[in-house]
Amino acid sequence: MKQLDVCLTPDLLHLHKLNNSIVVVADVFRATSCMVTGLAYGVKSITPVASVEECKFLQDKGFIAAAERDARKVEGFDLDNSPFSYMNERLIGSQIAMTTTNGTLSISKAKASAVKVMIGSFLNLGALANHLRSEPYDILVLCAGWKGRPNLEDTLFAGALADALKDEFMLLEDGTLMAQRLYDQSRDNLLASVSNSSHVRRLQRLGIQKDISYCLQRDLYDIVPVLRGSTLVAMH
Amino acid sequence: MKQLDVCLTPDLLHLHKLNNSIVVVADVFRATSCMVTGLAYGVKSITPVASVEECKFLQDKGFIAAAERDARKVEGFDLDNSPFSYMNERLIGSQIAMTTTNGTLSISKAKASAVKVMIGSFLNLGALANHLRSEPYDILVLCAGWKGRPNLEDTLFAGALADALKDEFMLLEDGTLMAQRLYDQSRDNLLASVSNSSHVRRLQRLGIQKDISYCLQRDLYDIVPVLRGSTLVAMH
Numbered sequence: 001m002k003q004l005d006v007c008l009t010p011d012l013l014h015l016h017k018l019n020n021s022i023v024v025v026a027d028v029f030r031a032t033s034c035m036v037t038g039l040a041y042g043v044k045s046i047t048p049v050a051s052v053e054e055c056k057f058l059q060d061k062g063f064i065a066a067a068e069r070d071a072r073k074v075e076g077f078d079l080d081n082s083p084f085s086y087m088n089e090r091l092i093g094s095q096i097a098m099t100t101t102n103g104t105l106s107i108s109k110a111k112a113s114a115v116k117v118m119i120g121s122f123l124n125l126g127a128l129a130n131h132l133r134s135e136p137y138d139i140l141v142l143c144a145g146w147k148g149r150p151n152l153e154d155t156l157f158a159g160a161l162a163d164a165l166k167d168e169f170m171l172l173e174d175g176t177l178m179a180q181r182l183y184d185q186s187r188d189n190l191l192a193s194v195s196n197s198s199h200v201r202r203l204q205r206l207g208i209q210k211d212i213s214y215c216l217q218r219d220l221y222d223i224v225p226v227l228r229g230s231t232l233v234a235m236h
Numbered sequence: 237m238k239q240l241d242v243c244l245t246p247d248l249l250h251l252h253k254l255n256n257s258i259v260v261v262a263d264v265f266r267a268t269s270c271m272v273t274g275l276a277y278g279v280k281s282i283t284p285v286a287s288v289e290e291c292k293f294l295q296d297k298g299f300i301a302a303a304e305r306d307a308r309k310v311e312g313f314d315l316d317n318s319p320f321s322y323m324n325e326r327l328i329g330s331q332i333a334m335t336t337t338n339g340t341l342s343i344s345k346a347k348a349s350a351v352k353v354m355i356g357s358f359l360n361l362g363a364l365a366n367h368l369r370s371e372p373y374d375i376l377v378l379c380a381g382w383k384g385r386p387n388l389e390d391t392l393f394a395g396a397l398a399d400a401l402k403d404e405f406m407l408l409e410d411g412t413l414m415a416q417r418l419y420d421q422s423r424d425n426l427l428a429s430v431s432n433s434s435h436v437r438r439l440q441r442l443g444i445q446k447d448i449s450y451c452l453q454r455d456l457y458d459i460v461p462v463l464r465g466s467t468l469v470a471m472h
Contacts, residue, residue: 008386012247015384148251150244152410174388174434178418185421198410 003138004169006158006176009145010106022137023110024120024128024161027144028153029199030081031103033121033215034066038086038096039234040124040221046096046232048104058097066098071206082211095231102144110142111227119225119232122157122190126219129164131235139169141179152182152197153215156190159183160218190216239374240405242394242412245381246342258373259346260356260364260397263380264389265435266317267304267339268461269357269451274322274332275470276359276457282332282468284340294333302334307442318447338380346378347463355461355468358393358426362455365400367471375405377415388418388433389451392426395419396454426452 007016026032035046049055052067052074059065059077066079073080081100098104110117115137120128132139141161143154159179162171171177186193191213194200200212223234243252262268271282285291288303288310295301295313302315309316317336334340346353351373356364368375377397379390395415398407407413422429427449430436436448459470 008244009248011251012245012384015247146410148248149409150411150414152413155410155414172434173385174382174391175386177388177433178386178391178414181418181421182414185417197413198408 002136002169004141004162004165004171004176005139005173006141006143006162006179008143008150008155008175009148010109010142011148013109013142016140018110018113018115018140020138021114021140022116022118022132022135023114024118024139024141025103025106025110025144026120026141026154026157027100027103027106028121028157028215029203030083030211030215031068031098031100031144032119033123034081034083034086035098035119035225035232036121036123036221036223037083038091039225039232040223041087042092043086044093044095046098046225047230048107048232049097049099050105050108052099055097055099063095063097064091066096068100070101071202082208083214084211102146106142106144107227114140117227120157120161122160122216122218123220124223125157125160125164127222128224129161131224132165133168139165146199151199153194153199155179156183156186156193160187238372238405240377240398240401240407240412241375241409242377242379242398242415244379244386244391244411245384246345246378247384249345249378252376254346254349254351254376256374257350257376258352258354258368258371259350260354260368260375260377261339261342261346261380262356262377262390262393263336263339263342264357264393264451265439266319266447266451267334267336267380268355269359270302270317270319270322271334271355271461271468272357272359272457272459273319274327275461275468276459277323278328279322280329280331282334282461283466284343284468285333285335286341286344288335291333291335299331299333300327302332304336306337307438318444319450320447338382342378342380343463350376353463356393356397358396358452358454359456360459361393361396361400363458364460365397367460368401369404375401382435387435389430389435391415392419392422392429396423
């Protein structure tokens with residue numbers, strides 16, 4: 001039987017063997033929710049890069065560039081890290097380069113050794129679960145966390161995916177069990193559940209409450225972003 | 237206001253500043269439960285060491301030596317890692333040297349930069365909480381985990397201590413919030429809560445169910461083990 005495991009932060013990724021695993025990267029607030037939204041709205045591809053410098057390099061080559069650090073847009077780039085910025089006609093068919101504080105770093109770390117890297121968010125939870133059932137590989141859900149520390153929202157997403165796949169995958173590790181229990185406790189009111197988390201407090205100071213509500217909606221889109229080479233594209 | 241934070245595994249300790257913090261190390265199954273039990277039963281001191289070689293060195297100098305790896309006693313040492321082995325008349329007044337897979341390594345890592353290192357378990361939860369209220373320092377609860385990964389039982393202990401101290405300390409980080417919620421969910425039946433955790437499955441294979449039940453009892457002893465130099469002694 002295939003196994004599903006959860007890694008609560010990229011700082012613990014060294015403990016996991018990935019040579020038979022698909023890694024699902026989740027940075028619910030807000031990088032992976034932006035990726036899913038953008039690709040669902042017709043963006044052609046998103047190239048995640050770890051550094052602001054790489055993002056600038058791709059901007060100079062013609063990419064539309066999105067750079068976020070500490071939840072704010074970096075000066076000189078085209079897009080911020082709000083999913084609503086990705087619902088834009090001028091982005092249809094475009095190539096985007098993206099760097100964020102936690103999410104794109106996690107993707108960079110995962111792609112070094114995983115069989116495949118896919119992108120998870122509540123917005124595409126059901127489509128992702130359906131696709132993963134058909135794959136022959138184990139799964140590692142990699143929570144992007146916040147600067148190396150676990151965070152609540154990505155852990156809740158990991159628990160939601162584990163819950164959706166619990167009949168087809170073995171859930172052996174305690175990290176998975178804890179994520180699943182936390183999700184189960186709050187599945188009926190995710191917004192209330194995250195309202196006193198550290199990241200939501202950070203985001204609320206920035207006045208982006210509507211991003212938070214949006215990112216906690218399940219199954220808005222039927223796509224699975226997958227990394228091909230160094231670029232994310234949508235599988236429908 | 238003082239702050240209480242939780243570190244889910246020693247592999248994340250690099251993310252925490254300890255220069256104003258007491259670190260409470262918890263390895264509920266079973267190292268820190270053994271330490272509390274032994275000191276409560278009259279052991280004079282326990283010297284935690286990170287390696288089997290250091291433990292052997294102290295054994296040769298006259299210490300009673302306890303070495304555990306992968307939940308089993310290492311050949312040639314005097315004591316295993318069961319708390320019941322520490323309820324022994326011949327240990328009264330003795331000096332013990334101890335190395336375990338996870339717990340003593342966590343103590344070694346913590347003592348490099350913490351203000352003080354104390355030992356936590358469900359067995360001394362109330363006494364520990366009472367003592368910490370009187371200290372002027374922040375608290376980091378360091379869960380020993382299992383070979384770098386978070387585990388359920390130590391996380392539940394961290395949640396229990398956070399819950400006991402929530403009126404006197406700020407609980408800001410998501411790791412603390414998650415631990416607290418998991419404890420709150422299972423406080424009325426800890427044994428059922430841990431029954432499908434990875435470590436309990438490992439221990440059950442070794443036939444030590446009674447150790448598990450014992451280690452989950454709250455407030456059996458009124459002592460707080462504290463590290464003085466490189467040796468743990470009981471504060472009453």
